Amino acid sequence: MNQSRPAEIAPGIYWVGGTFVNKGLQCNPYLLIDDQEAVLIDPGSVLDFEEVWGNVCSLISPDQIRYVILHHQDPDLCSSVPLFEQRGCRFQLVTHWRTKTLVRYYGVSSDFHIINSHQNQLKLASGRTLSFLPAPYLHFPGAVMTYDARTQTLFSSDLFGAFSEDWTLEAGEDYLERMKSFHEHYMPSNEVIRPVMESLMGLPIMLIAPQHGSLIRNDIRMYIKALRDLECGAFLHSVRKNLDISGGYLASAEAVLKRYASLYGLSEAQRVLTESGLRADSDLRVFPAQEADHQMWNALLEKMFARKGLEWLLTAEPLVERLSYEYEIPLPEVYTAHLARSNSELQRLSEENKSLSAARDRLVENLAGVEHSMSHSMLTGLYNFQFFQKYLKEEIGGIIEKELGSSPALIVLSLDQTERIKYRYGDKEVEQMFKNTALLLESIREDYQVYFKLPGSLFACYIPHAAKERAVDVAEEIRNAIASSGKFVEAVTASIGVVSLQELQPEEHQKSIAPDRFYEIALERVRIAKNKGKNRVCGSSSPEDKPSTCDILLVEPEQTVAEVITVVLENMHYSVQHAADGEKALEIAGRFQPALILSEVMLPKMDGFVLRQELLLRSDTKSIPVLYMSHLKTEASVRRAADLGVIHYFKKPLMLAEIQGVVSNLAEKGERL
């Protein structure tokens, strides 16, 4: 169909094209009329100039044209500009600076309005603003599009264009396919077109007016999406295929391997290779295996991650990302799985606590100074003793020197059963135990804590900033995790010492001696914990416990019963505290440190068993002897009580003489009564 009359495609915007079509390439010049001003967009070629001139003149007088917009420099849209000038039109050429350079060669004489120096905008006299959207390399480095916000029209230049053998002004049903083939040929690649299309997604668009092809009014988002996902650059395909054969995955793998070898040594790299089922020569040139594909690429990175952990992933990230981009292969799954997670975690933490993140920075800084291979224990994968000493020196020294306000804490733990396991199961089992402990610690580790494997059966945890109480809580958590774990061949417990930097004497607060002293105190407390009967946390160097302010804690919900027992015990000159439920009992036990707890089993809020379990979780209450008394005394309940280390289980009705007897026996045995 031919159309030679101008058509109003939007209020004040006219299609002013001619009938000349060359090999299916229809050109669409547009005229925008705004009050007394007119803007001509992509005026066209020499071949259809007469028709366009006629159309323009039928709408306005030619001297109203103030601007001519040139989206890029192709002759099919620029070559008629000198002809307009010859007919006496005076206008400014609105274009990108790159386009200007080339347009000059058409022999134009008009002034230029360079959009780069006008914030990519053109302001008309009426205040109407046309904005220009960059479309680099689509298909010229300086290509742009024009967007008219008032009518929400996008003059898209070559984008959204199409080959049209039987052209119509408005796009038909089949326009999508026509458009695709045009883009496949003219646009370089999906990577280039995707971001431009994504930026268009956010723009309100009523009409797309391309320079070739037809006007798009319906389903605009569908068209944008189609282009966004279009694999274009058809003529590049042959080039890329070659790349695949010559390298692709293999080349990427080699590059990554070389980086790996440079960090961890050649032999380590060889090991990874064999583990992931690949072969390579001494220069790490990988022999093409049968499946040199995505699977191999994944497997390789997975293995590396398994051996070297997250640190390696982070180090190699830019390289791998670049390779994936270069060869257009997807990122390995380890990255998508692990890195995204840890990144977001890091971000959260750094926002949460500045002092913590500062500490982490220091750690990273210190880390960088220490050879990684020298810093880790072979067995457990935790940092080793040498590193620990160095780290402590740097860290504590730094804090003292720079007078930073942070108060780090150190937790040192010793596994109590090492000798026993060694004796019963052999050295291998001990190694296994250390490994398991490391894994256990790793699983409860918080991001800012650093774990070390010290000589013997010692482990350490450094917390960059924590109050003493918090550190003790962490230590208790570790203690309970170890004691309740089924990972060991038999039950294993830990004696733990906790120290905070603030506990150091003022005279010890010197850079030279503080780090050693810090560690010494922690060790000393481990010894105290061991002496006190193992499986406990010790947070103070004085061997004395908190002074007990009451002898016996009586937990009994029934008032009368409690009164009678209180009287009986007071007759024996003990002081008695009374709690009516489990929760209250726990609180009193923590506060008063009674020498003995006499408790009913069936209690409101928290029964006697749970109460005992909660008491066991805290080192300061775990060794308070507990006696039960209850109507409920069955085989199951007595067995459970025995498992919890309860000394005696009275059956109600209570024989008062029995209570008196047991309590005074305990006193004689040297309990603190």
Added chain:
Amino acid sequence: MIGSVETWLIIAGILIVIDVFFAWSIYVSRIKNDIHNEITQDQRHMLIRILSDKGSAVMKKTDPAIYLTMKRTFQFGAEWEAKIEALLPMNRLERRAIRALRSSNLTKRAEAVFALGRMGNENARLALERQLLIEDHFTIKLYVANALSDIGHSASLPVLIRSLHHASRFYRTRVNMLIADFGQAFHALLPKLYYSKKEEIRELLVDFASVYDSQELKQYLLTVIEPYIEGSGISSSEEERPASCSDCSFGRADGQEGWILCRFRGKVASDFLCRRYQPGPTRISAAQVEQELMHKACEILSTRHPGVLDCDRYLYARDVEIRRAAIAALSNLRGSDHPEKLLDLIRDESIRESAAHALSVMIERDPSLLELVANRFMAETDPSVKRTLAEVLSLRIEYFIMRLMGEKKRVAEHILEQILLTGRVSEVIDFLNLNKNAELEIDLVAIVKRCTQKDPKLKNLFRTYFSPRLQTLCESAEPRPESESDQHSADRAYLIVLSILLVSSFLLVPTVFLVMHRELLGELTLIPGLKLFVRDFNTYFAFYAIAVNFIYFALMGLSFVYVRRQKRSWQIKDRSFLFKPRMLPSISIVAPAFNEARTIIENVNSLMNLSYPDYELIIVNDGSTDQTLATLQQEFGLKRVDRIYAKELQTKEIKGIYLSRNLPKLIVVDKMNGGKADALNAGINVASREYVCSIDADSVLEEDALLKLVSRILEEDVETPAMGGNVFPANGCTVERGVLREKRIPKNRLALLQTIEYIRAFMCGRLGWAFTNNLLIISGAFGLFRKERGVRVGGYLTSSGEYGKDTVGEDMEIVVRISRRMRELGSPYRIRYAFNANCWTEVPEDLKTFKKQRYRWQRGLIEIMYFHKTMLFNPRYGRTGAVAMPYYFFFEILGPLFELQGYIAVLLAAVLGVLYWDIAVMLFVAVVLSGTLISITSLLVAEHGGKLFPLKDVTRLLFWAILENFGIRQYFSMIRAVGYFRIFKGVTGWEKSERRGFTGSESKRPEGVI
């Protein structure tokens, strides 16, 4: 014909006076109680002061009962007891109690028995022993036996043993343990009993052996199992005891040996037989008894005397049970050759399971055996033995996972693979889902992949439980979409019956009217005819209201009697009695939860700290879409376990069973969504105790509610297939870590009105019905039934269950079904209710939810009636068919419909100007005053259970209880009528599109709301 206005005015006056009197007595009883408590408190303090050495206080007139109450929990010792008793009038009390033993009043007798038991002196003991011989009521007999065992004098033993003869098993199982408490004293009697052939004595001795160790007893147990070692025990046909009165359900043991007290014939010889003979519910054949004895003996031997079973004679006995016991015994022995022996025995298929279990026990005690078993496992070639060994090793699966990082990786891999193939996947799933170590992950995933290739069934398991990342690692495909078509075909017959009922309820009055006035038919014109009709209708309506209220008054009267009896019988039972072994049955509490993440912790806490001898708590997560399961896992450290249970009821698929690390009583069941009834059925499947207690997960139980309720089992020795307690609105209460800190009435007016309604329904209705053994409804919020009965009738009604039906009133329905089955079996039973066992729950606070709830209830009630329509007026179902069912049919289903018409008629009468004084007064008396009376008396009854609310709240409650009768109650009744109409919409698919959650709207039914 109606009586004059004056008569009605007089009646009204009387009612008002009674109302005022009752309201006043609520306050009086409060004050009296307070004063009484204060005095008791004072006297108690005085007693306690005597205990302290600080000086003996001057005893004023102290009630010795207080001292006896204290003796429930303490044995003061001879010195103190003498000191106190010298100051108290003990002799008078003793004389009174001994006299009371002869009273015909059961409660008085029981009180006397307990008092004497605590006094414990010579006279008391002799009186009790005498009583044991002549007492014919089993409950009292049990109390006497308990008192004697508390006193613990060996002279009582022969009497106690004699009382076992021909006693019911209910009595025997309990008293056996009481006798066993005598220990050494009873052991001395052993030679006399050793050769007795009587099943009662044999049972007693075996029970005794379970708590007492001696050579003789060990020998005795061995003789019990002896016949089974070579042969297969006693052949059942020869020794079968012929049917006789002694095990007839109507017979009761008389005091004298060899005589039976029959309900119909009086005293008869125990071998007598008549045509009424019916085997009792607990009767089992002699062979069965023998078998049970042997099992018990084996179990005791293996735990208490493991050494004696460790010889080939028992290890290779013919009876499997004995072999199992012998193997279990091995695990209890320490010694180096036992594991080897067990490893050999494991090859025998019939006892493999026991041997494997024994091995597991040994490994737990001595971890160094693990290596030995692992080596055996690697060397083993027989696949089924290998499988069993894998099961044993799976005990320490976590340890083997860790071994993947160490030296013996190959072995660990092999073992893990085998463990996975046996179906123990929970630990690996849990481990992988939480694991952070990449090396282990790769290794484990490789093993998992290998296993899923070998066994496709495992694939589904992993698919369901793995996190998405792990799923892709294991290359599992998308889970299969489960398509389920939920088809309810509208039951046509049901709708037709409902329509007929509806129409006839509307035609009833016109018909009566026409019949009454048939001679006037020709002469009446429209308006006067209508006026006459309306006037008559009002009269009928008033009569109807009077009739209803008469029933309520009757129930109320029964309630008054029953509540006093219950209260006293609760007061005499002390905990040391209730907590004695075997005294109360064990209970599984089943609490279904659907999207309760917000409140679930609080409720588990409440249910975990109940005071009860033996119970477990099963939380059933019915496919919640919120964090319910995750919250539970986090709070209670849940661990997925592969628990084996009998799938007796059809339910939606159970996804996993979790146990808590710290709370052995807690079990969490995770299942696909299937509605409340389905969740309850799943819980019943998992439950392992004798009774199942269903509780809404959003309810809070009072700490001793379960004890109060279940202890009612001891009242009579007929079977208790079901029982239920109170439900009250908790909207005004504050709950703290599962404990009700403060009980207040709700601030919300609608909830407040419901509080009154609930109190009325429970205190008047439930108590009265229970007294007459007609209780038909138990609220799902707090109800119990025997697991065995529940399972036998097919569990709760679900569309996937036995009956393929679904109802919104499943909680009520199951009790009806159980009653029905009991009646059909002809076994005597009693459904019990405890007026003081309280459960507190949220009720709707806005009218919309409230209405929806009531529509549901009404719909449920009608569905149940329809489902069990054969019971209606059917003499086969005794009282239930003749009284309870008709009551529900007429007053709860048709009642509201008739009331609706009645109120319309009253309105019409007012409009037409025919609402005369006489009728108005009559209606006022019938509807408003009677209603008020019922409400106030209910409050008064509720006061018996102790202070439900503070006095200020009671006053407010009283005020609203009166006000409520002016319109509000009528409105509630209207809602029920509307509920009837809504069924037509409901059945044809109007309401069923709702997802079957159950947040609190369905099950708190206080039965027919009066």
